[in-house]
Amino acid sequence: MKQKIELTGTVIYPNDLGYQQARMNWNPFTNAFPIVFVFAHQNEDVANAIKWARKNGVPIRMRSGRHSLAKDFSQVDGGIVIDVSQMKTVMLDKINGIATVQAGVRVGPLVRMLAKEGVLAPFGDSSSVGIGGISTGGGITVVQRTTGLISDNILAATIVDANGKVIHVSECSNPDLLWAIRGGGGGNFGIITSYKFKVRAAPFKVGIYQIVWPWEQLEEVIDTWQKWAPSVDERLGSIVEVFSKMNGLLRSQGIFLGPKTELEKLLAPLTGVGTPIKIFIKEVSLLEAIDFWAPNEPLSIDQNTTFSSTWLEQCLPEEGLKSIRSFLEKTTGTSNFFFLNSGGAMNRISSKETAFFWRNTRYYMEWNSKWTKDSEAQRNIELVENTRIELQPYTIGSYVNVPDLGIKNYGQEYYGDNFSRLQQVKAKYDPDNVFKFAQSIPPASTC
Numbered sequence: 001m002k003q004k005i006e007l008t009g010t011v012i013y014p015n016d017l018g019y020q021q022a023r024m025n026w027n028p029f030t031n032a033f034p035i036v037f038v039f040a041h042q043n044e045d046v047a048n049a050i051k052w053a054r055k056n057g058v059p060i061r062m063r064s065g066r067h068s069l070a071k072d073f074s075q076v077d078g079g080i081v082i083d084v085s086q087m088k089t090v091m092l093d094k095i096n097g098i099a100t101v102q103a104g105v106r107v108g109p110l111v112r113m114l115a116k117e118g119v120l121a122p123f124g125d126s127s128s129v130g131i132g133g134i135s136t137g138g139g140i141t142v143v144q145r146t147t148g149l150i151s152d153n154i155l156a157a158t159i160v161d162a163n164g165k166v167i168h169v170s171e172c173s174n175p176d177l178l179w180a181i182r183g184g185g186g187g188n189f190g191i192i193t194s195y196k197f198k199v200r201a202a203p204f205k206v207g208i209y210q211i212v213w214p215w216e217q218l219e220e221v222i223d224t225w226q227k228w229a230p231s232v233d234e235r236l237g238s239i240v241e242v243f244s245k246m247n248g249l250l251r252s253q254g255i256f257l258g259p260k261t262e263l264e265k266l267l268a269p270l271t272g273v274g275t276p277i278k279i280f281i282k283e284v285s286l287l288e289a290i291d292f293w294a295p296n297e298p299l300s301i302d303q304n305t306t307f308s309s310t311w312l313e314q315c316l317p318e319e320g321l322k323s324i325r326s327f328l329e330k331t332t333g334t335s336n337f338f339f340l341n342s343g344g345a346m347n348r349i350s351s352k353e354t355a356f357f358w359r360n361t362r363y364y365m366e367w368n369s370k371w372t373k374d375s376e377a378q379r380n381i382e383l384v385e386n387t388r389i390e391l392q393p394y395t396i397g398s399y400v401n402v403p404d405l406g407i408k409n410y411g412q413e414y415y416g417d418n419f420s421r422l423q424q425v426k427a428k429y430d431p432d433n434v435f436k437f438a439q440s441i442p443p444a445s446t447c
Contacts, residue, residue: 005052009045010086012037022083023075025066026128029304029377032075034061039083046191047164049082054162054434061437062191064103065130069307070403072438073187074133082191084132092117092199098155102194103132108294115287120202120257122147125239127294133186135195137401138356140364142237142255142293145344151182151356152349153198159190162434170196180425183356185400185414188422188441189429202286207256207263208293210280215248217274218328219321224273225252225339226315230362233258233266234344243336245329255289303333303370306381308388309402310395311342311361323390324367330383331369338366357416358397365395366402381406403439410439420444 012022013036022037035058038049053060059079061072066085068074075081087102090113099121101110108127114120122141124134131150139150147153156170159177167190169177180189213221222240229238238254252270256263260283271279284292316324324337342361351359367387369380385406398407400414411419419441426433427443436442 005048005055007036007038007045007052008048009041010039012039022081025068025074027067027069027305028302029306030068030071030074032071032077032079034075034077034079034081037081037083039086040193041086043158043160043166043193046082046084046160046193047166049080050160050162050191050434051164053080054164059437060435062187062435063130064132065106065128065134067126067129067133068403069305069401070405070438072405073403076437084191084193085130087193089194092119094119097199097201099197099199100194101131101197103130103192105131107131107134108290108296111290111294112287114199115202115285115290118202119199120147120286121197121199122150122153123290123294125294126297128297131195132192134401136181136184136186136188136192138183138399139401140340140399142239142340143257144346145234145237145341146257147200148345148349149183149356150197151354152346154178154182154195155198156196157181157192158194159192161190162430162432166193176425177429180355180422182354183400183415183418184422184425185441187435187437188426190435203257205259205283206286206289207258207260207281207283208254208289209256209263209267209282210251210253210278211267211270211276212249212251212278213274213276215242215245215250218242218250218325219318220274221250221252222316222321222324222339224269226312226363228269229339229341230343232341233262236263236266236341238270238341240339241336242324242328243334244331246332247334247336253293255293259283303372304377304380305335305368305370306384307366307368307402308384308404308406309364309366309399310388310391311358311397311399312363312365312395313361314394315362316391316394320391320394323387327367327383327387331380333370335369335380336367340364351416352418355415355418355422357418358399361396364399365391366399400439405438407439411441414439415441
């Protein structure tokens with residue numbers, strides 16, 4: 001007699017009181033109507049949900065922080081969402097520099113918790129992103145030039161596979177899968193329930209800065225930044241953000257893992273460009289730097305947003321800068337272009353050593369467009385897509401954590417020459433393609 005498979009954990013169906021809240025995501029453009037949510041409390045809940053979904057022919061989506069940026073990645077109409085956000089235990093081994101982190105922890109609370117213990121872990125610019133989702137896609141951060149990407153710091157993981165089996169991944173156990181989850185994108189090979197990360201002692205002194213210019217000076221500022229930021233001291237992570245012309249904000253800010261006196265000298269090329277409206281430079285603790293960089297934020301926004309992203313191995317020419325200005329003149333509100341410098345530890349790892357391929361870049365670039373009325377959706381999607389096409393002569397690849405459904409050859413764009421190896425790993429651990437979603441990695445053909 002076959003054993004009956006039942007869903008365990010906190011299970012929410014469409015008629016339950018918490019359903020509407022359960023289906024809300026940070027970006028409302030990604031919301032859908034699944035037939036059931038399972039909020040897992042332990043590995044067994046995840047395993048039961050996978051087995052149940054397979055038995056009933058229901059598509060699976062997985063979620064940790066509700067921060068997916070495109071449709072069909074973390075939930076789908078008629079599917080089951082396996083949500084690990086209730087799994088939030090963190091254990092720190094300071095002596096060996098290891099943090100064991102369950103996949104439901106959000107980045108902000110995690111890095112603040114570690115900073116209070118005198119420990120530095122890589123962190124991005126959004127405190128509400130789930131560590132479960134950001135880590136496997138690479139995980140770009142403001143300190144990546146010192147620490148490497150978040151994925152570079154994964155030492156081991158616990159994964160529930162396509163058969164509902166709990167497997168452990170490390171250099172000694174399933175090393176091919178460890179290679180794949182270091183940049184191969186979330187949810188492709190199984191549902192990760194916990195990670196072991198390498199962490200390091202926090203610096204005693206940290207510098208932060210912010211510079212604001214008139215919006216009209218964007219070409220001059222971006223051009224100066226792109227020639228300076230990729231080769232500046234690798235302890236300095238720096239961004240430029242340019243919002244829509246309607247919004248009118250142009251700024252650069254960053255974190256330096258060193259004293260203010262050094263930071264002031266390093267910033268001279270940037271403070272000397274254009275006519276800054278504001279120059280702010282301060283020495284703070286790591287915890288204060290995190291609060292500056294990734295302040296606590298709401299778990300959802302009220303605007304639909306579509307994104308695209310790319311990497312640059314060379315500086316943008318004048319024509320590329322014109323395309324950015326044109327985009328920002330057409331879009332509205334808090335839509336923006338975002339730049340983050342690469343280099344240092346991030347680029348010292350070879351493209352083949354982990355699944356994350358883009359190791360020879362000067363900087364990362366991302367843009368988005370936002371709207372509130374459904375009638376405005378297509379215009380904004382086309383605006384983002386047309387800008388991507390305009391910039392293609394100067395750019396390379398795209399970032400899987402900022403998925404763009406307009407990209408057709410997504411395997412090459414996200415994973416470069418590592419795509420075929422990722423397909424082979426997929427064929428080994430998920431040959432039936434149970435974990436299939438928009439732009440997921442298909443298993444290599446066995447024919």
